[in-house]
Amino acid sequence: DGVAVLPAPQNISVQSTNMKHVLTWSPVMVPEEIVYYSVEYQGEYESLYMSHIWIPSNWCSPTTGLECDITDDITATVPYNLRVRATLGSQTSAWSTLKHPFNRNSTTLIPPGMEVTKDGFHLVIKLEDLGPQFEFFVAYWRREPGAKEHVKVVRPGGIPMHLETMEPGATYCVKARTFVKAIGRYSAFSQAECVKVQGESLPL
Amino acid sequence: VPCISSGLPKPTNITFLSINMKNILQWNPPEGLHGAEITYTVQYFIYGQKKWLNKSECRNISRTYCDLSVETSDYEHQYYAKVKAIWGMNCSKWAETGRFYPFLETQIGPPEVALTTDEKSISIVLTAPEKWKKNPEESSISMQQIYSNLKYNVSIYNTKSNRMWSQCVTNHTLVLSWLEPDTVYCVLVESLVPGPPRLARPSEKQCVSTLKDQTSELKVK
């Protein structure tokens, strides 16, 4: 190892939304030089049984950026230790380690984007494609007093899925939320969207 | 007379093609021997057993595939297979597959799809794909009996509105009601088994038209 002359990166933190996790840190300033950063992680298994083992991040070993997408590194719902160090030529900083281990079950889940349409009398929903870990709980109801709310599990996102065969002249409303089985958590519901079905004149 | 293992190049791209547990070993001829009369010999191995076994129907064959469905029919076991090329007195070294696990690797074929229509609805009846069987007289085993969580992704395409939507179903009948009369709808069905991803084999697209609306016909008269 080069002698640790370079200061270690500071202000390490993780931002996580919808199971996308990004590690960020402050720059190590060296005028007119390009500083590289390396990120390593250690799952709970490594910290318990192989504490000497640190694994290079998939995308950021090394990187010149000040953030690292660690989504492909954090692949289990256990605490992960994360550390960053700076490198400039043969100079290498000490490791800076995230103060508290990160667990993906703390990710922020936001309501899914959705597109509610109809094909004749058929209510169709197309949900945002958030990846294979996401399921969607879709609630829909006919807008009338005392309406009963129906719930359907929809998977995957990204393709139009049939929800209900609607009755002529009625209005149907839909809202959805995500469910991530791997962490056992839901997002909030999205805003409801409604569609009105064309009325059908009664036969003679 | 055993052949002499010489510098003859090995067959290449040796893999199992498995659909509904029909397991075909296939390979490419050795490179650089176009026009030569090459024959092949196949052996297989049941993981955990003792020795390589011959497949007599695939000894000195000129085709580049061999049906090992019988030999690999216990889908909860794992297997290897290997092929060598023979040209005259010379033969190549063996070319070997990776470990083949039918239960996880077989592709699930599409169900049979029967459609019937009336003015405003289409009835879809699905018949689960069948596991490969040695001879037609044997009783059929549905792939559903092997994969109890088998389900179907039914895609419907309205050719008039140019809209497509899907539905995931587990039962074998589905009625699409309140459709538009006198309209062609196309249906395509794919079998799905949760677990490791498998190559998809959707059914042939089938298109049917809903009948003309009898009421508007009466009004015209």
Place this chain on the structure above:
Amino acid sequence: LRRCLISIDMHRIEESFRGIKKAIQAKDTMQNVTILSPSESLHSIKPLDACCMTKNLLAFYVDRVFKDHQELDPQLLRKISSIANSFLYMQKTLQQCHEQRLCHCRQEATNATRIIHDNYDQLEVRSAAIKSLGELDIFLAWIDKNHQGTSDA
């Protein structure tokens, strides 16, 4: 196992195994020996014993196999780490289930587990670990099969 609901990201574990299958199984040159030996142990387990068997096999992998395997290739190390940490999480989930006494261990599961450990002990430790890693698909398929009722909960 159906009652020990496991909210497990099986998809991710299977994806990680597919990333190591070819390389790890190629290192296993003893094709005539198996550790999980489908016919003797795993496939004779009744649903009643599935939870206990899962717990025992998770412990087998977490406490022995992953420790005995020294992986130098960073890409393989990442995948194996992903599986190891996922198994650790499954253990914790089953532990909660055990505390509610839904994960009862009968003699059948204990015997089947001992066969697996005996198979492991008969091999040189590195070879045993490589072989066990290469047989993860047998264990994962068995979990999938015993877990099917709940995967769409």
